[in-house]
Amino acid sequence: MKVPLVVIVGGGFGGLAAAKELKRSPVDVLLIDRSNHHVFQPLLYQVATSVLAPGQIASSIRSLMTEQTNTTVMLGNVTGVNAASRQVIVDADDKVGIRISYDYLILATGATHSYFGHDEFAAFAPGLKSLSDAESLRNHLLDAFEKAEIEDDPDRRKALMTFVMVGAGPTGVEMASAIAVMTQTTFRKDFRRIDPKSAHIVLADMASRPLGTFSEKLSEAARQRLVSLGIDVRLGKPVQSIDGDGVIIGDERIQAKTVVWTAGVAPSPAGKWLGCTVDRAGRVRIQPDLTVPDHPDIFVVGDTASLDQNGRPLPGVAQVAMQQGRYAAKSIFRRVIGHTALPPFRYFDKGNLAVVGKNFAVLQSAGIQLSGFMAWLVWALVHIQFLAENSLRFSVLLQWAWTYVSGKRGDRLIIRKLSDS
Amino acid sequence: MKVPLVVIVGGGFGGLAAAKELKRSPVDVLLIDRSNHHVFQPLLYQVATSVLAPGQIASSIRSLMTEQTNTTVMLGNVTGVNAASRQVIVDADDKVGIRISYDYLILATGATHSYFGHDEFAAFAPGLKSLSDAESLRNHLLDAFEKAEIEDDPDRRKALMTFVMVGAGPTGVEMASAIAVMTQTTFRKDFRRIDPKSAHIVLADMASRPLGTFSEKLSEAARQRLVSLGIDVRLGKPVQSIDGDGVIIGDERIQAKTVVWTAGVAPSPAGKWLGCTVDRAGRVRIQPDLTVPDHPDIFVVGDTASLDQNGRPLPGVAQVAMQQGRYAAKSIFRRVIGHTALPPFRYFDKGNLAVVGKNFAVLQSAGIQLSGFMAWLVWALVHIQFLAENSLRFSVLLQWAWTYVSGKRGDRLIIRKLSDS
Numbered sequence: 001m002k003v004p005l006v007v008i009v010g011g012g013f014g015g016l017a018a019a020k021e022l023k024r025s026p027v028d029v030l031l032i033d034r035s036n037h038h039v040f041q042p043l044l045y046q047v048a049t050s051v052l053a054p055g056q057i058a059s060s061i062r063s064l065m066t067e068q069t070n071t072t073v074m075l076g077n078v079t080g081v082n083a084a085s086r087q088v089i090v091d092a093d094d095k096v097g098i099r100i101s102y103d104y105l106i107l108a109t110g111a112t113h114s115y116f117g118h119d120e121f122a123a124f125a126p127g128l129k130s131l132s133d134a135e136s137l138r139n140h141l142l143d144a145f146e147k148a149e150i151e152d153d154p155d156r157r158k159a160l161m162t163f164v165m166v167g168a169g170p171t172g173v174e175m176a177s178a179i180a181v182m183t184q185t186t187f188r189k190d191f192r193r194i195d196p197k198s199a200h201i202v203l204a205d206m207a208s209r210p211l212g213t214f215s216e217k218l219s220e221a222a223r224q225r226l227v228s229l230g231i232d233v234r235l236g237k238p239v240q241s242i243d244g245d246g247v248i249i250g251d252e253r254i255q256a257k258t259v260v261w262t263a264g265v266a267p268s269p270a271g272k273w274l275g276c277t278v279d280r281a282g283r284v285r286i287q288p289d290l291t292v293p294d295h296p297d298i299f300v301v302g303d304t305a306s307l308d309q310n311g312r313p314l315p316g317v318a319q320v321a322m323q324q325g326r327y328a329a330k331s332i333f334r335r336v337i338g339h340t341a342l343p344p345f346r347y348f349d350k351g352n353l354a355v356v357g358k359n360f361a362v363l364q365s366a367g368i369q370l371s372g373f374m375a376w377l378v379w380a381l382v383h384i385q386f387l388a389e390n391s392l393r394f395s396v397l398l399q400w401a402w403t404y405v406s407g408k409r410g411d412r413l414i415i416r417k418l419s420d421s
Numbered sequence: 422m423k424v425p426l427v428v429i430v431g432g433g434f435g436g437l438a439a440a441k442e443l444k445r446s447p448v449d450v451l452l453i454d455r456s457n458h459h460v461f462q463p464l465l466y467q468v469a470t471s472v473l474a475p476g477q478i479a480s481s482i483r484s485l486m487t488e489q490t491n492t493t494v495m496l497g498n499v500t501g502v503n504a505a506s507r508q509v510i511v512d513a514d515d516k517v518g519i520r521i522s523y524d525y526l527i528l529a530t531g532a533t534h535s536y537f538g539h540d541e542f543a544a545f546a547p548g549l550k551s552l553s554d555a556e557s558l559r560n561h562l563l564d565a566f567e568k569a570e571i572e573d574d575p576d577r578r579k580a581l582m583t584f585v586m587v588g589a590g591p592t593g594v595e596m597a598s599a600i601a602v603m604t605q606t607t608f609r610k611d612f613r614r615i616d617p618k619s620a621h622i623v624l625a626d627m628a629s630r631p632l633g634t635f636s637e638k639l640s641e642a643a644r645q646r647l648v649s650l651g652i653d654v655r656l657g658k659p660v661q662s663i664d665g666d667g668v669i670i671g672d673e674r675i676q677a678k679t680v681v682w683t684a685g686v687a688p689s690p691a692g693k694w695l696g697c698t699v700d701r702a703g704r705v706r707i708q709p710d711l712t713v714p715d716h717p718d719i720f721v722v723g724d725t726a727s728l729d730q731n732g733r734p735l736p737g738v739a740q741v742a743m744q745q746g747r748y749a750a751k752s753i754f755r756r757v758i759g760h761t762a763l764p765p766f767r768y769f770d771k772g773n774l775a776v777v778g779k780n781f782a783v784l785q786s787a788g789i790q791l792s793g794f795m796a797w798l799v800w801a802l803v804h805i806q807f808l809a810e811n812s813l814r815f816s817v818l819l820q821w822a823w824t825y826v827s828g829k830r831g832d833r834l835i836i837r838k839l840s841d842s
Contacts, residue, residue: 036563036835053474053832060833062611072613075567075835093568132838142457146496147514190483192493391823391831398819402812410812411474412481414457414496417553 003028004103004336006329007088009078010268011038011061013318014302015108016388017325019071025333029071030100032090033061036075039131040387042318043396045171047134048141049178050186050409054131056395059388081105081273083295104297104332107270107284108325111303111316114266114281121242125166125261128175137260139414141179144258145187146414148194155255161199162256164247166239167263168205169212170354173222175260176203177357180229185358185407197230202256204234204249205263211354211362213315218362221371225356265316267304274298279306279313288344290328299328307345314347318386323347353379358404424449425524425757427750428509430499431689432459432482434739435723436529437809438746440492446754450492451521453511454482457496460552461808463739464817466592468555470562470599471607471830475552477816480809502526502694504716525718525753528691528705529746532724532737535687535702542663546587546680549596558681560835562600565679566608567835569615576676582620583677585668587660588684589626590633591775594643596681597624598778601650606779606828618651623677625655625670626684632775632783634736639783642792646777686737688725695719700727700734709765711749720749728766735768739807744768774800779825 004027008015011033019031037058046052062073076092088105090098113127128134141163148160163179165172179201187196203210203226209219210226210233226233237250246255271278276292277285283306284292290305292298302321307314314320327345334342351365355376363375370378380400387393399410425448429436432454440452458479467473483494497513508520534548547554547561562584569581584600586593600622608617624631624647630640631647631654647654658671667676692699697713698706704727705713711726713719723742728735735741748766755763772786776797784796791799801821808814820831 034839035837036567036833053476054836055474055832055834058834063607063829063833066611074571075564076571092571095571098571130839131834131836135836143496146457150495150497150513150516150519186484190487391827391829395819395831398816406812408484408812410816411476412457412484413476413479413552415475415552415556416456417557418455418551 006104007102008106010108012110014321014325017322018106018329021326021329032074032076034077044134045174048137050412053411106299106328108301109268109270109304111265111267114264124242125259127261142414159255160257164202164256164259165262168210172262176231181357186409202232206238208236270304301325355379427525428523429527431529433531435742435746438743439527439750442747442750453495455498465549465555466595469558471833474832527720527749529722530689530691530725532686532688535685545663546682548682563835580676581678584679585623585677586683589631593683602778607830623653627659629657691725722746776800
């Protein structure tokens with residue numbers, strides 16, 4: 001009898017969870033990703049601020065799947081799905097349009113930045129989704145201080161030392177506070193002409209409070225902490241424009257050589273591939289069993305899927321993706337062995353965490369609301385625990401301990417091609 | 422009284438040693454480098470083969486100089502020297518041709534690849550001098566196996582799995598054996614369609630033996646070890662041509678998608694800046710006190726300097742650069758405080774080491790010749806010891822221990838910008 005082939009597209013939280021769950025299923029698994037590594041996105045901001053090295057938050061997908069002999073890993077870029085003929089279409093290396101037939105398909109293709117119709121912002125306000133994004137932001141941040149150190153013109157120097165985060169969700173809050181901590185600890189005595197502590201760090205959002213997914217009380221605690229770190233928190237006003245020299249927030253122009261896009265995300269084009277119903281953001285409307293209407297063999301999970309629970313859409317977070325990936329895998333297993341279907345998917349929310357600089361986080365979980373040092377400890381432990389490999393847990397823990405004590409950062413590198421003169 | 426300014430160009434082994442030695446001198450120091458980090462070049466091949474992360478062999482120069490309050494660090498690209506007016510000319514950020522007046526100048530500008538008049542090889546056979554070189558070689562090597570895994574055509578697959586090192590000095594020997602070890606340990610069970618162990622690794626050199634700076638006995642021991650690792654060692658024949666599909670060695674064409682240039686180096690343009698006498702390779706002919714003839718205030722040290730000792734030119738190795746950097750600094754210190762001049766520079770050769778894969782190195786020091794496991798232990802200890810910071814020593818030691826035991830590599834990442842489709 002032919003062994004069914006499960007094709008999983010995407011090696012993020014959802015796809016990887018699905019692949020691992022299928023380890024002992026009587027199926028073959030093909031896991032396709034555009035990049036050769038799984039990234040722990042919640043810590044990308046620490047790569048961007050020189051604390052962690054890229055390799056400390058990323059693992060080779062191939063290496064993660066070595067022992068899982070029913071699984072093949074493929075580096076390729078999926079460009080479409082032909083649901084009628086049950087095929088995914090992949091570009092790999094110089095081969096365009098390879099067709100791969102599946103018995104079951106799990107689309108876990110995630111999300112990318114959304115500039116809400118202002119794609120012209122992209123060139124001036126990069127986002128933070130991949131290791132490449134984090135490395136170029138790291139280069140840019142370090143370079144800004146190097147340039148400020150040799151700049152004589154006070155206005156240009158000020159623009160070089162102004163950093164604007166657009167979007168006060170977890171990523172914006174974490175980036176802004178990480179830059180503040182960097183200027184106050186690591187950089188403190190490193191420059192001779194500029195005072196890194198005088199950096200102007202702006203966190204802007206249209207919303208009236210930061211960390212909107214948290215309670216008002218925790219938002220306020222986070223806001224106070226941000227202010228005490230010296231961050232200029234600007235709420236309730238839209239960012240009207242972004243160019244190479246700064247931003248306009250509300251009706252005020254701020255000259256800034258660094259703007260980071262920490263606002264919206266847009267789903268992958270999975271909805272377009274399938275030609276199915278999508279929500280307002282473009283995410284695939286899936287059924288309670290995570291399949292696409294009329295396509296019981298296609299599951300869509302994670303940030304690119306849209307599913308309501310208790311009348312509200314599930315958030316685009318790692319936990320949802322992982323639980324959905326595992327559910328899809330279990331569901332396929334039961335169908336393959338001829339078992340009854342699972343009850344509809346239910347997301348179990350373990351809670352919500354965001355860190356604000358050193359020694360401070362906010363935590364909201366099962367009725368508990370906590371801010372401060374204890375929440376920060378929980379944050380650290382949870383993030384260590386969710387890394388993909390033991391070796392990374394050990395390495396990140398050591399790095400954090402060292403940076404915590406010494407104030408130094410291990411990856412303070414501007415890496416770029418030097419032209420030989 | 423005005424404090425004399427010592428300008429040091431280059432934060433490699435020579436420049437950094439000079440800067441550190443001037444810590445307690447009554448001078449101001451300006452250390453200029455094109456990149457923001459000091460790289461431990463002898464371990465670049467381990468970054469290229471995914472064992473170490475860039476941050477494990479590199480340190481922020483600014484961070485290394487934090488406590489040294491008489492020293493200012495500048496990120497800039499020196500483009501010339503005006504010896505008559507005692508000025509260096511620097512491009513930094515968008516400022517072209519900044520002129521900085523010095524009282525003493527130490528040029529420690531190192532070397533880059535030399536294609537011996539075949540600059541057209543550069544596009545197809547990159548070298549290994551910077552972190553950027555090492556990262557792109559890492560991306561390329563990992564990518565070659567990913568591409569081979571999805572390649573159906575046997576000839577193309579073979580070319581993807583053929584790796585040619587041009588030049589059998591230490592870098593070539595180390596790269597070739599590191600690739601061999603990677604295919605035999607880390608990659609062993611990771612692919613489903615290709616057998617990584619079948620990779621064809623070629624080490625080519627015009628010379629009749631590898632590691633020409635070692636004794637014939639050690640060269641032969643290294644050669645045997647290379648062969649036992651499955652490496653195709655091709656000696657005594659020149660590389661006639663390199664293109665995007667392979668190389669011609671002697672009169673045989675080898676199809677290969679990866680060619681690494683591990684042969685010659687060319688000095689920085691310091692000689693051109695000074696308009697002084699250079700040797701055949703273009704290195705500045707310096708005097709026994711390391712200054713340039715007629716310019717007692719200009720020292721040239723390291724790979725870009727040419728000095729004979731016992732009738733033979735000093736080799737372009739880290740030890741020479743470090744000893745020369747320290748000598749130049751001491752010499753300046755004595756002149757500033759009005760002390761007598763130092764005796765002429767003498768290089769003290771502590772010995773020579775090269776590693777050939779796992780558990781094997783060759784060592785030649787003060788009449789001792791050693792090959793095998795003991796030499797490998799010495800190699801590891803010496804390299805750990807010469808890293809610039811304690812934190813790196815600790816981190817590299819742990820990483821090596823982990824890779825040694827598990828066979829896994831911590832930095833198996835292809836990092837590149839993904840285009841959103």
